[in-house]
Structures are given as C-alpha cells and as structure tokens.
Amino acid sequence: NNDSNESASTSTDSSVQGESGKEEVVSSDPIKVGVLASLTGALESYGKQTKNGFELGLEYATEGTMEVEGRKIEVVWEDTETKPEVAVQKATKLLEDDAVDFLVGSSSSGDTLAVLPLAEEYEKIMIVEPAVADSITGSEFNPYIFRTARNSSQDAYAAAAAIAGEGVKIATFAPDYSFGLDGVSAFKTAAEKLGAEIVLEEYADPAATDFTSNLQKIIEAKPDFLFVVWAGANSPWNQIADLKLQEKGIKISTGAPDIIALQFMEPLIGMEGFTVYHHTLPNNDVNDWLVKEHKARFNGEVPDLFTPGGFSAAVAIVEALKKSGGDADGNALIPLMEGMSFETPKGTMTFRKEDHQALQPMYSIKLEKVAEFDYPIPVLIRELSPEETEPPIMN
Amino acid sequence: MNDILKLGQVETYISQYHILQGISFEAKVGAVSVLLGRNGAGKTTTLRTIMGLTPAAKGSVVFDGKDISKMAPYEIANHGIGYVPENQGIFAELTVEENMRVAIRKETESVMQKQDYILELFPDLKKFWKKHGGNLSGGQKQMLAMARAFVNDSKLLLIDEPSKGLAPIVIEKVMEAITEMKKHTSILLVEQNFMMASRIGDTYTLIDDGRTVQSGTMEMLIEDEQLKRKYLGIG
Amino acid sequence: MIKQPSILSKTNLFYALVVGVMIVLPIAMDSRTLTILLTQFCIFAILAMSYDILLGYTGIISFGHAMFFGVGAYSTAIMLSDFGPTLGSFMASIVVGIVLSSLISIVSGALTLRLKNHFYAMFTLAISGLFLVVAEKWRTVTKGNDGFTFRAPEFFRERLYFYLFVLICLVIVFILLKRFVSSPFGKVLVAIRENEQRTRSLGFKTLGYKIIASVVAGAVASLAGSLYAVSLRFVNTSVMTMDITLDALMMTIIGGVGTLIGPIIGAGVIEFAQHYLSGLARDYPIFERWIIFFGILYILAVIFFPRGIVGTVYMKYQEWRVKRGRKSATLKFVEEKE
Amino acid sequence: MELIISLTINGLATGMLIFLLAAGLTLIFGLMDVLNFAHGGLFVWGAYTGVFAYAWSESFVVGIIAAILTGLVLGFVTEKLIITPVYGNHVQQILITLGFMLVLQEMIKVVFGPNGVPVKVPPYLAGSWEIGELTIIKYRVFIIVVGFALFGILQFILKRTKVGLIVRAGVMNKEMTQALGINIKRVFLLVFMCGAALAALGGMLMAPYSGIVYAEMGMEYAILGFIVVVIGGMGSFQGSLMAAILVGLAGSFMAYYVPFLSVAVNMILMAIVLIFRPQGLFSVAKG
C-alpha cells in the first residue's frame, strides 16, 4: 500500500499545527518538499526506493509528527520519466506552483544536472539523491546543491580499498558511456594511489549482449583482479562465469547493486568488492528502525540500495530545519548545512563544506550465498570510514 | 433461366461520390455481353462492383442464381468469376511465371493444359517466363492479365478493355481466344474498340453517367445509327 | 477562378487570435509552469514542423532527425558556456548550428537521398546513431552522457521573455515554412512525394529539391535544438536519441502530415497529454501506468484521425460540403489547403 | 588460432540470436512491408510468458511452447486490432504500432511487475566446454543449431508453398490478389501470427542467453532486427541470416580488434551496405 502515502505523508491534524505555529517568528505555513524521481520507465525501481526511503526518513526524523519546529512538512512527488526536459518542467512546477522549499532528486544524473540551475535560480536547497555523477558536486556545482548520495569517486575509492594494493594487477571492464568511463577513471586514480597497476581498460557497448571478445582480451592480460563497473539490465556476469575467469585465476570485483540486480550475480559468488548499502550491513539503530518499519509497511520487503538514500535526504532536511529554527530560506540554510552531520541508516553522514558532498561510510564486502536469502548477498568484510573514501574536491 | 449474371438497379458510391446510379442488365450464359459508354461513364466501376471491389450500396447482383452483392471479392472470385482489370493489375515484382502461379487456384491437369494453350496464344509470355511483370511491354502486360484470368475454369469472365494497347494482329488472336472461351464461359466485356465489340459481342448494354441507357442485341446496335452517334460518337 | 491569397483571410485572422491568446495566457495566469510548458510546446512545434517538410511535403521518412536537433542544442550549449552567456553568442550559435546541420544534410542527402523509403530512413538511423556515438565519445566537449549545464543569456533568465522569443520564432518559422511549401518550389516537393519519377521526367532535378528540403528541415530542427538547450540550460546526449525523432514523428503524424499547422497541433496534443496524464498519475494511483493511456491515445488517434487531426478534419469538412451538394466544395477545399 | 575460432563461434552465436530476433521481422516488415514498431513488444511478451512458464513448470520446452502460443495469440490480436486498418500506410503504421508498443511494454509491468526477472539456462544446456585454450559456451552452440534449423524450416515452407508469393503479390496489389480468389486478409493474418510467434520465440531463446528479461528489452532488439532485415534485403530469410551473421561476427571481431568502434559497428555496417548496395545483400525484389 505504498501508494496511499503519496503526497500525503502528513496525516496529522493540520488545524492544530496552524494554531501552534502562530507564536513562531518564522512562518507557520507548512514546509514543502518537492521530490523528483523516475517513477516510470527504466529507472522506476530506483525512483520507488527513493520514495519509500524518503517517506520513512521523514517519519523517523520527525518522530512521526511530520512536523519540524512547529511546521508541517508536505511532500510533492513528481515523475521525471528520466527525461531532462520533463525534469525541468516538473521542477519548475514544484518551485513555482507548489512553491516548495526544498528539492530532492533524482534517479538519473542527466535529470539532476538539468535541474541544478533551477535550485540556484530560485535559491532553494536541493538534496541530490541518488544521482552519482561527479560533476554534480564538481564542475556543475552550485552552493544550493547538497548530495546525500555517494558519488562515482566514492564508489571508486571504496572499490579500490577492497582490492587494490602494492603491485596488484587490475583490469577494468565498464560500459562505454559516462557512467562507466567516469567510474573507471576515478577507480584508476584511487587504485594507483594504493600502488596497484591497471593493466587493461576494456569498454563494451552498453547495449551489447555478447561480451566474450572483451573478456577474451581480459583473460589474455592476465590480471589479478577484474574490476567491473556495471549498471543496466544485460549484465556480463553469466559470460564471466561461462568463460571461467575465476578458474583462470582472475578474481572479480564490483559494486554490489540493488537486490534485483543481485539476483543476477549468482555466477559471482565469492567475489570481493564494495557496496553502498545492503540492509544487513550497517549496524546502528537507525538502520534497525528502517528495516523493521520497511518490512512492516511493505509486505515484508526489506529496504534496498537507494532506500537509505531517500531516508538520509529526509533526515538532512529535517536536521537542517531544526538548526534554522524552521526557516527554510535557502541562503540561510547553506551555512548551517555546510559541515552538518546527521544520523542515517548508513551511520553518520557529513556534508563536506567545499562541495556539499556527504561523506559517508561504505562497505567492503564479499558476495556470498546465505541460507535465508534466495539471492547472493554482500557480507561485510569491513566498514570503510567516510574519510577512507573521501573523494577529491572537484568544483 | 439462362442469365448467368443479372444486375438490378445497382447503385455504388466511391467515398462520398455517387458513381453508379442505377445499372441494370443481364448477361446470358455462353454469350459475350458488352458494356459500352464514353470515358467516365461508369463501365469500370460496374465491373468492380460485380467483383465486390467497390461494393454496391443498393440493388442486387445475382450471379448464377446467388446474390453476390454482399460477398467479399475473393468469395466472388471463388464462385467462378475471373477478372481482367483495366490497369492490368500485374504484380510488377513477380515474374511472369509467379504471376501465373498466384493466379492458378488448383494445379490440376486441365488447368495446366489450359495454361499451355494460353501460352501458345501469347508466345511472348512463354518467351519472357522468368521476367518481372513490371518489365513487360504494355501489350505484354495486357496479355499476362488475360492469361491470368483465362487459366482458371470460370463461369464468367469480366474483361476491361482487352484490346487496349494491343497490336492489330494480337487483337485478332484475342478475339479468337474469346470466341474459344465462349464455349465454356460467359463473358462480360468492356470495349472501346467498336469493331471488336461488334464482331464478338452478342448483346450490348449502354451506360452513361452511371445509368443504363439501353440494352439489346448487338445487331440492333449496329443498325441503330442514332444511338451510336449519340452515345458512342460514331456513325 | 481561385481566390488569391490574402493577408486578411479568415484563417490568418484565426491564427493571429491564437497567437494573441498564447501571448496573454501565461501573463494573465502568471504561471511559470504554464510558461515553461508552452515554451516546450513551441520548441517541439518548430521541430515537428521541420519534420513535416520531410515527411509531409517531400514524402521522406527520416529516423535521424534528432541529429539536427542535437547539433543545434550542442552548438548553443557549447558556445554559451565557452564564449559567455550573451545574446551575441546565442545568435552566433544558432547560425553555427544551422550551418552545421545544412552541411550534414547536404552530405548525407547527396549520398543517399536517391534511396527509397525504408532505405533512406534506415540510413538516417545509422547516421544519427553515429552522431550519438560521437556526442558520447567526444567527452572533452560534450561531457558525454551526463552532459553539462550552462548559463542562459541574461535576457532569457526571465522565462517569460524567453517564452515570447520562442513564440516569435515559432510564428516566423511557421510563416516562412508556409511560404516555402506554397511556393512553386514547395509544389515540386509535393510532386516528388506523389511520384518522383514523373517529377523528374517533367524536367525537375529531384535530388536537388530533396536535398534542399532536407537542408531546410535540418536547419529548422537545429534552431529548435538551440532553443531547447537554452530552455533547459543543460544539454546531454538525450538530445540526439531516437526518442526525439520519434516525438517529432508522432507529433507530425497525430496533427496531420503535409499540413504544417498539423504538427503544431500534434505537438500541443502530445505535450499537454503527457503533462496531464503524468499529473493524473500523481493524484490517482490507478494512473500509475499512465503510459498505457498515452499509448492508447496514439492508437485511437490513428483510428479516429487516420490522416491526423488536421487532415481528417479537412476531409470530413469536404465530405460534408459534398453531401450538402455544394458544387464549389472541392474548390474551397483546395483553396483552404493552400 | 584459438582466438579466431573463439571469436568466430561467439560472433556466429550472436548472429544466430539476432537472426532469431529478425526472423519474425523478415516476415512482417520484409515480406508484408509493415513497419511494426510493436515487434519488440511481441518479443518481450514471448520472453516473459516463456520465462514464467519455464519457472513454473521447470521445463524449458514448456517455456518455449508457452512463448510461441503467446506469440500466436498476441499476433492475432495485434493484426486484427492494430494492423488491419493501416496496411500499406507506413505513416499510420509508425504511429499506431508505437502506441501499441507502449501499451505492451507497460502491460508487462502491470502483469509481471516492473523489475527485471532472472533467467537460468536449463541445466542440460548450461556451462561450457573447454578444448585446450578454447572455451565454448554450450548455450551458444544450442542457439546456433536452433537458428540453422529454424532457417531451414522457414526456407522450406517459403520455397515449397505459394505463401511467400501470395504475400508479396498481396503487398503489391491487394485488390488484384482478392480478385484472383485469394483471401488475402486471412493470409496476412496467418503470416503476421507466424511473425509474432517467431518474435516471441526469439525473446524466449534470448532470455537465458542474457540471463534476464526486462520490459524495455523489446525496443532495443527490435531496432537491431530492422537493421538486419534491411541489410539482408527485405523479405529474404537467406538475407536476414547472412546479415545477422555478418552483424554478429563484425561485433565480435570489432570488439576485439577495434574496440573504439564497437559501439558503432552496427550503424557503420548498415550505412556502408546502404551506400554501396541499397537493396540489401540478398534482395528478393531484384532477382
């Protein structure tokens, strides 16, 4: 029944709040948050995760009252359809017609980048979640942008931490477009810093079905590790298994993705890599609450890769508002949020002052078959501290 | 009853245009009936209406005792009507052979014999058996269109301007063929070539402006100078 | 005799009225959302009109129209971010986009416009696919799939001004293209659509005509792309994808090919239907799968408006006139179409 | 040498897979001249129903049968509701089939859920053989065999019956074929259903190969199908087969030797063929 929450995360009686707000210096009107996500199309499942997470996060951070400093919080959802022009349309609608105080979003880097200038134009805080492109907090950065999602570089550092070391030979394999190329280049920097040697960079047509040629080359390069950056439906895992890379002494490493994608990674059981989140990994109260509530609310489903992200975005907003005493003015919030730390299902996150990227824990993991799950799950090797995966400042 | 085909007050629309506004005539078994009329009179439309290609809105088309006015074209064809359209309707990218194969309903002994007979009649077709229909000369296309209609055993043949574009010597052959056909088939002919029409026609029907003007035996028409002058511009 | 075209014809007055409403509406409603929606609509209307020159008037199906749109969008985005967000560099970028598009049209047209139907369509698909790859790979300039943001010229920061500018572009493009298609040149294009071989034997060099048509279409599409980039202040490879071509195609067909006004209406229908339907999804969870309704809209459009909205309305109107027995029906029809 | 063999086998398998995708389009687009953008939808529906039947019955064969049945039924519905009104009109075909494609694709999400579904290769086809340095994936060999078998059957049917001829004649001049006593509507319906069934079968065979089915897979592969049909020459199975193999091999070798171009290989191939041999490699029209 996740739909019933739509745009009505505030179920508490509004008249009461109206009155209680009267004494406040700042307005007692509700605070509005506009969330942009891909609610249809190929990235639909990401959008839904963000949505569920965000709603739970609000509830958690407001302790169920759905209000902060006496102001009610209202959420308006918009579907970007993973099209930049729609994202801009919808964002403008949120900023203009709904007069939202915060933007949150979105599921694709393209949509997010297209919306960034609007945040600046309207001087509203935008929490980026879960888009990963480095340029969001890098070359395209503006001061109204805060990102709770991890960025590509953080992924890369986490990945490097998992496998790179002095003299380790690594080959990379990635889809031939921004996501893959950025991922590999960030990984390369991180891995080389740790003394590893990148022996081969292979890229494949993201729409391809046959990866054997690329894998053939990788086999010939005889690396110790193959680091794979992948996203999208047709994955190379089966072919990696079929060509027996692991038997040939090439260890595979990659990021453990969302649960749906994990289902396809059976062939990779045993691989060591990293992940952003899996509900079994973080050991803290927030996560416990999230898992419990999520299960209770969504027929026993557990939170997925981007659920804590949505959750964190909500927490960040509420915490910022608490600091400002309910003032949602963007310019007033920026200094308060810079350097702000807040508790999320992934532990403590901190918005770095320089580029507003949230530094956050990541996880070194090993993919294993565990009895109670029907898909391989990432098992914690070591939690990587926020500092360990701190990416360079690029804005 | 010896009418193979009988049209009763047939009216046909093409989109919103009222083209046929009352066509009635009979075609006798074993006879050659000829439709005459100036350009745009509605002769072709009449044949197309019989074939079910532009179905009649009103009136009856009775073929061999059955009303076929509501049937689909292929059913009508399968009831035994063969059709040579005025634009020949050759399948341009099929070879002559393939054109014939599409036309032949069942490859029985007798049909194959008939095909041989027809190919003797039009040796050009045999010569260009493997050629694409679209590459034939105008007259050869006309021959192919006729061959396609002749090859099956039909009870009635509708032929739209067979002499068009044919050399005089071939017209002779076609007339021969039609006379031969007449032995087992009835024929409804649209023909501008009055010489040919009058030589092989048994009865005529005059159409003008989508209406039947007059019908009768060919002899009567040949006699009737006035009628000829008025509707056919000859005499 | 056929009436001479007059500036004060009923149709033109009607158009003027519509433009008037389009100017007043966003000001009166004071809604930026509406302004943005209308801006998008105008941009896609321009794109769809350019497509109509190919599909509706010359009878060429192209699956690569997005490449011109993309060239325009990237020219503008790159120049605005490299040479500063001034009106000057914006205008220059439009010119650059148009010149590039024209060059591309000429080269690809000369290579393959002799091909028929699907073959040309598939060739354009290939070429635009290659352009997409270039946009993806030339990351120093395009930033690849992620794309980049840039600043719009000062004057266009006020979205209403930008909207008015786009609207003016739409009107000008419409008038110019209308002139173009009803000129003798345009008549030859229609002849090519109807029967190319015959057009040639009347003494028209059809290849030249087709290339010019595709140059015009490409240039206008590039203009649309430039405007699009400024409206988003962002560009990424999505401007080059098949989706854009398909949008243009759908808008043209829904509105009615070969009518020029049709594509504008088609753009309106699609933009607003999309906006409205996805809005419904937010308010009523059963509309979560609103795309189904969107698809059904296309299907119904074909069934009820087989010649597109404008084309079918014209046809029905004509039939109605004939039924009323007016002799002048066809004459009227011809005149109005022209 | 091993390398060449291995690249060839993989290219061949990919080619065969593409042929399986394109076979249905060879009938519908190549022969019947219908620009069917909903083809990808038929493909996905085949894949999904097949995969679900396979999972439910634990028999791959049952999955294949389910996919084919789905294809036939959907083909019937599609032809009757969507295609019949628009034969011969490419412009309308594009619009209506794209609309239908959206419906099919979204309906997948309604019926089977929005997420991708994992598919396993049946155990008897799983794994690979190793011959020296050479690794041969079993399922690929299976695909190659099925591809050739299907090609043989289709070729046989088309050559031995008048169906191909009648369809081509019907496309050229529908009225005339009717006047020759052929119920062309029914012929078109049957051929379309076969095309749809082939699409569905292609989807089902594709599923274990890529290990996943997802709603958006249709459109991607349909475009590839169109490319192959055009390169091969409209309406010729032989052409589609050769073109598919060409595309497969080119992809395989390019990815190895000229990786920079591998993203663009299909497009380049098609552009070259269209410039130098516009009617396609094996055109039926030009004997």
Place this chain on the structure above:
Amino acid sequence: MEPILKTTNLSIKFGEHKAVDGVNFEMPAKHFKSIIGPNGAGKTTFFNLISGELEPTEGDVFLKGASLKKKSSVERTRLGVGRSFQITNVFPNLTVLENVRLAVQSKRKVRFDMFRHFLQYKNITAEAEQILQQVLLTDKMHQVANQLSHGEKRKLEIGMLLALDTEILLLDEPTAGMSLEEVPAILEVIRSIKERGDKTILLIEHKMDMIIDLSDSIMVLFNGTLLADGTPKEIMDNETVQQAYLGGLAYE
C-alpha cells in the same frame, strides 16, 4: 538540313534480350512520324532511350547534332524532349489542375523560387486551365487525379505533355483506352499541334486509321530492329508489315 533527332546504332540489352537492336533513324524538325510494331517490339523502350529513362548499351542519341549520351532525363526534358507515358503516370493525390500546373511550372523558370506564393503566378494557372480546356478536362479540374477514370487519366497525361511545351513530343499510345467519342477530340488536339507546325512529333499507336491520317512517315520496329521506314502508303503496302503486324485485319 540537320536532322533534329538522330540515333546511331541505338541498342539496349536486358540480360540476353535485345529490346532495341541497332536502330539508326533520323527525322527532320517539325516532322510527324509514327512508330508501329507488334507488342514488345521495343517501341516504348526506344522512347525510353530517347528521353533518357534508360541508358543504351550501345549507340547514341543526337539532338540537333549534339550527343545526349551524358544527359539525364531531366536535362533532356529541359533541352526539349518531352514525353507522355504508356502506362498512366500522373500525380495521384494532386488535383488535375495541379498536375498540369506542375508541368507548366517546369517550363517557366520559377522552379527554385521558394518564397512567393504560387497562386501569385496567375499566368501559370491560366495557362494550365487553358490546356485543360484543350484536352477536355475543364470540368474535372479540381478533382484529384486518382478519381479519374482511365480515359480521363490518358487525357491528363497528354495535357501534361502539352504543358511542357517541348520542341519534340514523344507520344506513347495517347489514345489507348479512350472512348470512341473522345478519340477524335484528342486527335484534333494532336492535329492542331501538327498544323501549328512548330513541333516535332513521334507517335506510338496501334490505331492504324489514325496513324495513316496524321503521319508524314511511319517507321516499323520489329524485335527491336528497324524493319521499315517510309510514307504511310509504302508501309501499308509492305508485305512483311502486313504479316508481322497487321495480320488479316487491315484497318477499319
């Protein structure tokens, strides 16, 4: 006098089949020549070679002494070789008037004028209407061409050729399928063109009475070769022609 049109050893092969085989022919300007021959003799192909629709495998066509070898059909039309088609070949979805107007437009030099409304070219429309009058199609002027009956399309075909107003007219069976009543009217049109005396006309026909009536000379093609060329009388008396073409049927 230089012949206006000349062919030397003009030949074309389709595969093994020689459709036109070494035809040497010439004709003076303002002459009226008819071509007869059995079906498939190569008459239309001969026209196609002259008008540039097909390329000869051998030989050449000369217009006023200049070789046409390198000229496309478009250029030949502009140089003054106009033709009508045996299989009706019009613009199906344009009105009759527009069909003719396109032809008139081609003759005038307004082809690349892109931004003037075509209705402003009143004289083009006027001329088109006048031509439609000549070919008896005035009352069908605003009808779409594919709504015409076959005979009417033939008339339109001639109208378009007249509108092109080329020096040489190639007429391929202009009256095939035309009704008895209307053949004379079209004949009149052709005759009046002939009598104006500024056109060179080549006519393919099977209607012998008409040919004999109009032609200055007749040439006979047979199996792609030039069988005979001479005055109508000579041709009619030629034994071979009798046998190969006319059969027992002389003419009416």
